[in-house]
Amino acid sequence: MVRVTRALVESHADFPPSDASSEFAPGREFVGVVVTSPGSPSLEGKRVIASSMIPCSSCDLCRAGLSIHCRARVEIGVARDGALAEKIALPVSSLLEVPKALDDDRACFAVPLARALHAADLVKLESKPYVTILGDDAVGLLAAQVMTQRNASVRVLGREPTRFGLCEKWGVKHRHIDQVGRRADQDVVFLRSHAPGDLEIALRLARPRATVLLLGPPQALDPSAGQSALALIHAGEISLIGSRGERLAEALRLLTTDSVDVRSLLTAKFRFSQFADAFARAARPDSLRVLLEAA
Ligand SMILES: [Zn+2]
Structure with a gap:
């Protein structure tokens, strides 16, 4: 179980127009802290990001190393809730620890990068x-x-x-x-x-x-x-x-070394309790990413 500490509100461009109101939910770009992890207790207390795709790990494609094309994959925000929640349950295999030198605001950009x-x-x-x-x-x-x-x-x-x-x-x-x-x-x-x-x-x-x-x-x-x-x-x-895959480890490396400027993509910051204002800001055409912070 991961407690979400920061999450980005994606812009409309991240969702296909035909499905924006039905199947897709925002909240694929976030940082959290592992609060419970019975199978991997060493993860508890660690800051993490997660792949937006959750593979089954057992089908023929997963076994062939093509887990992004898993036949039974689930995507965060697609046919299941996004991470605009206090806590989100995720498999340990989807998590990557955030390096100490990388702050939460920049780490939120790992998935889009x-x-x-x-x-x-x-x-x-x-x-x-x-x-x-x-x-x-x-x-x-x-x-x-x-x-x-x-x-x-x-x-x-x-x-x-x-x-x-x-x-x-x-x-x-x-x-x-x-x-x-x-x-x-x-x-x-x-x-x-x-x-x-x-x-x-x-x-x-x-x-x-x-x-x-x-x-x-x-x-x-x-x-x-x-x-x-x-x-x-x-x-x-x-x-x-x-193209739908993610190179998360490389993204974390580039963010940690400040090789890519993501601060300039942050349009505004809000508390989670100000979600209505945050969504209104994210809907404006000049908005790139709006950050929601847990209190
Ligand atoms: Zn699979």
Whole structure:
């Protein structure tokens, strides 16, 4: 059993529009303290984060080392409660201890950073002249920081003016989506945005035989948009791949060494008792992550 001490309120971009009100619950990004752990008493009192995916550990895919694709996996916040609670029960195998040098506020960002790191590892970025991240929410901006360290030509396309200054601070190229042509010249496009039509924009940015990677849950497509996307994939021989894994240990390492700036992604802090204010703040378009603190 873990007592939650800090949790982030994710932005709307983290949930597919079609499912946002039904299956998904916020609270996958948190830090807590283990209060009871009968099977591993040495964990009690330790600060921990948790993988957002809970595998069964016994199916063929788990045994093959592919536990993120576990046939019976459960995800925190998907078909079970998120961590916006006083306590949450989790298997010990999902927990990672937070290093002493890493404070709680930054440790909360381990899961979104881990998702960005996993996506960055799915395609070779080095030496690619044109790489675009379409979408400038918190995960998109974390991906931008990680990927720019591997390839300085990475650029972010977004719509939120307040993000331009952040990218400038990090040395990341940032343009408004409407200011770039659809020249079909990008080697890799990471699609993070859920805005209607952005899958088609991503495919039109991609050069023939490029890779388009879904860096988040898929957006809802109407039939004509789906048909158009398939036609672009077919004509351009484009590879469309998904990404849902997490590199949590590496994320903790980068956060501990301050190699990624997450403080700038923290829009506001509230006590758990102020949850209504926190959600209202998180719903504003300029919000990245809102932190809830236990009293
Ligand atoms: Zn399994």
